[in-house]
Every structure is written in structure tokens, then in C-alpha cells.
Amino acid sequence: MIKAFINYLKFEKRYSINTIIAYQKDLDQFFLYLESNYGIQDLNSITHFMIRSWIVVLMEEGIKTISIQRKLSSLKSYYKYLFKNSIVKTNPLNKVISPKSIKKLPVFVEEGKLNISLNNMQTGKGYSEKRNQLIIELFYITGIRLSELINIKEKDLDLRDLTLKVSGKRNKDRIIPIGDYLKKIINEYKIAKNDFFINTEIDEYMFLKETGQKMHSKFVYKIIFNYLSSVTTINKKSPHILRHTFATHMINNGADLNSIKELLGHSSLSATQIYTHNTIENLKKVYKQAHPKAKKGGFQ
Numbered sequence: 001m002i003k004a005f006i007n008y009l010k011f012e013k014r015y016s017i018n019t020i021i022a023y024q025k026d027l028d029q030f031f032l033y034l035e036s037n038y039g040i041q042d043l044n045s046i047t048h049f050m051i052r053s054w055i056v057v058l059m060e061e062g063i064k065t066i067s068i069q070r071k072l073s074s075l076k077s078y079y080k081y082l083f084k085n086s087i088v089k090t091n092p093l094n095k096v097i098s099p100k101s102i103k104k105l106p107v108f109v110e111e112g113k114l115n116i117s118l119n120n121m122q123t124g125k126g127y128s129e130k131r132n133q134l135i136i137e138l139f140y141i142t143g144i145r146l147s148e149l150i151n152i153k154e155k156d157l158d159l160r161d162l163t164l165k166v167s168g169k170r171n172k173d174r175i176i177p178i179g180d181y182l183k184k185i186i187n188e189y190k191i192a193k194n195d196f197f198i199n200t201e202i203d204e205y206m207f208l209k210e211t212g213q214k215m216h217s218k219f220v221y222k223i224i225f226n227y228l229s230s231v232t233t234i235n236k237k238s239p240h241i242l243r244h245t246f247a248t249h250m251i252n253n254g255a256d257l258n259s260i261k262e263l264l265g266h267s268s269l270s271a272t273q274i275y276t277h278n279t280i281e282n283l284k285k286v287y288k289q290a291h292p293k294a295k296k297g298g299f300q
């Protein structure tokens with residue numbers, strides 16, 4: 001039944017390949033545990049006690065809470081599919097509570113520090129330099145995901161209307177404004193790209209390796225890691241940090257949550273609301289520093 005469920009995710013829900021692989025891995029791990037510890041193969045014989053025991057084992061193995069939550073989410077989706085198709089009579093997940101985790105605030109780069117570094121960015125006229133500059137600017141200016149960036153094609157950019165079309169999670173397309181500043185950098189990049197790949201057959205994607213092939217995630221990750229290493233001392237230096245930075249700076253400069261939700265491609269507002277916490281924490285810091293009563297316990 002797992003194969004039928006995976007096909008359902010692939011063809012009906014249109015989940016990304018990475019998401020489908022994660023579902024497959026989680027379900028395989030769970031049923032391997034059941035077979036090894038209970039010798040059970042009948043879906044209707046699985047109880048909530050068995051699922052809870054699996055959670056305990058995962059926790060004892062040091063698996064992070066967020067990973068356990070994801071595994072349970074995969075299992076819940078699977079059982080929802082089974083129940084909907086009358087394959088199981090009851091859903092044992094109804095009696096299982098996911099372990100709670102402390103939500104960490106999104107890490108971001110301070111606005112002043114980032115703007116100074118972008119303004120002072122030294123780029124050559126070559127293809128690689130222009131490409132790397134555009135990648136960095138695009139992450140910060142649009143807040144797109146890594147997977148969305150590497151899949152941008154030339155036709156997705158409309159420089160007349162100043163918009164960019166990206167394909168997000170579950171293959172949902174969205175349109176993002178880019179502005180005149182980014183248009184200038186894009187045009188400079190296109191000139192360098194055409195000169196570099198003259199008389200060379202290349203892929204249709206916007207960003208390419210020097211070989212003319214589509215860029216992969218690790219390649220882009222390295223570009224961002226090297227850039228952020230020169231800008232900030234924060235531990236995490238991934239493309240997602242620039243996505244967090246985009247959202248946080250938008251919030252701090254007065255953008256409303258619904259607009260940021262649409263720009264980020266979030267399916268629900270709750271996923272976007274976490275960025276308001278950074279603003280609240282900043283207000284607390286200012287209050288403690290400025291109000292004469294704050295240091296005496298007036299604001300905890």
C-alpha cells in the first residue's frame with residue numbers, strides 16, 4: 001500500500017521529489033520497526049501504543065524533535081489516505097500526540113550590515129562574478145527558496161513588467177516583483193552570460209555552471225556560504241538565511257503579513273507569523289535599554 005500512497009503524492013498531490021523521498025523513507029523506517037519488534041504486517045493490527053513506542057525509541061536514539069514531528073506527519077498523512085480509501089477501519093494516530101519542540105527564531109543578517117556589504121560588493125565583469133552577484137541579490141530581494149532559484153528559466157523573467165515567475169512547493173507557481181535595481185543586474189548578467197557561452201550549447205535555465213549545465217543545490221550553497229562568511233558571524237550560512245533576512249526586513253519596514261505570505265509562497269499565515277517574533281524581540285531590547293524602569297523588572 002505504500003507504493004499506491006507514494007503514487008498518490010506524486011501524481012495527485014504533486015509533491016516535490018524531495019518530499020516524496022522523505023515520506024518513503026519515514027514510512028519504510030516505521031514499518032521496519034513494527035516488523036522487527038512486533039512482527040506485524042496487518043495495517044488494522046497497528047495500535048497507538050506501538051506508534052508511541054516507536055517515538056520513544058527515536059527520542060532515545062537522539063533524533064531531533066523536529067525530525068520526529070516530520071516522521072509522524074508522514075505517518076498521519078498515510079493513515080489519512082488509508083482511512084479515506086477504507087483500507088483501515090480506525091486511525092491509531094488519533095491517540096498519538098507529537099512531541100513539542102521549542103520554536104527557534106529565524107536567524108537573519110542585520111539590515112545595515114547587509115546593505116553595506118551589498119553596496120560594496122566587488123564584482124568583476126566575468127560570467128561567474130556576475131552570476132554569483134545576481135544569485136545573492138535575488139535571494140535577498142525576492143526571498144525565494146534555493147530549489148526555486150536553480151529552476152528559474154530564461155522565460156520566467158519578464159523585464160518589461162518587472163516580474164519573476166517561480167515554481168514553489170507542490171509545483172505552485174507565483175509571481176514576484178523584482179524592481180528596476182534587479183533589472184539592471186539581470187541585464188548585466190545576461191550580457192556576461194551571452195559573451196561567455198557564445199557558440200556553446202547550454203541548458204535553458206537562468207543560472208548555469210561554467211560548463212553550461214544547470215546548477216545544483218550544493219553549488220549555490222557554496223556561493224552563499226562564502227558570501228555570508230564575509231558578512232556575518234552567525235553559524236548558519238545558507239541560502240535560507242537570506243530568505244529569513246528578506247522576510248524580517250520586510251516586516252521591520254512595515255510590510256503586512258499577508259503580503260509577505262504571498263511573496264514567500266507560504267500555504268498558511270501561521271508559517272509567516274514567526275517573523276513577527278524577531279520584531280517583538282527587538283522591541284523588548286530597545287525598551288530595556290531606553291526605559292528607566294525596565295532594568296528594575298518592569299519588562300521580563
